[in-house]
Amino acid sequence: MYTIKRSEKRRIERRKRIQRSRDRHRTLCSVCTILAAGMLILLSFMTKSVLAATGRPEMTAGTDKMEGNETAAQEAYPEAERAEQGTGTADAGTKRSEEETRKKEEQESEPGAGEEEGEALLIAVDAGHGGMDSGCLGKGVTEGEINLQIAFLVKQKLEEKGFRVMMPRQNDEFLSKEERVELANSYQADAYVSIHQNTYEGSDKSVSGIETWYDGADKSRDNRRLAQLIHRETLGCSGARERGLIDSAELYVVSKTLMPACLIETGFLSNPQECADLSASAYQERIAEGIAEGIYQYFYLEEAEVSYQEAFF
């Protein structure tokens, strides 16, 4: 619960910082404009006063008066030019300040930017099964090893996007579901994703595709949005068949974690073609990129809302 609030708080604080920076910039621009206009009025008034004091326009009549006006204009011109130059400098200053503000805003919207070192968002990437629990079996491969290979790729891609990553399982070792949840919760991860492979028990070897599970009943966490974005992006990157988003509190790891969580079944090892794909690093990369991109969009694209229908291609 604490973790969700913390991550929400960060997002709100980041938005506020950007807003404050924009407000400051707007105020600065208004002040500059008012000052520049004030300076011009003052200079023109001073020029008129000086000319009136010397009385030059009045000394001559007719054409001289015109000349006097021209002289006044000529004399006033350098002032006006200087004033213009001044305004020009102010404009350049404003442009520089705009550029700086834009750069700062860009930096602030990058993951981990503006945070204290070590304060980048932490994602728990959990490779399902392992050790004595190999999970389902494909031709020459176990689910546990494919889960771990994909999890390492997800870690790498998330780190490239500026996240920190913790993996409850990093080797071919057994870890209970309770230990996995305990680890993610104690690390106060900001999001949790569990990686699994599927199998079809029947004789139909053609069953294939991606399923993503989440606990929609727990309204204290934004599980559905995380699941939708990961599901959509992974389907998009892999081109795999869409099998559905499944709202269920049945799976311990997605229902007992305290942060937004989901479990993705990235394919069927019972399907010979999909099993071959899932064993190949090129396809694993595409799956991993989709998962990492879904997580990125969850945290950094406020507008990346997807409806249940939209998740189906």
Ligand SMILES: [Zn+2]
């Ligand atoms: Zn599994």
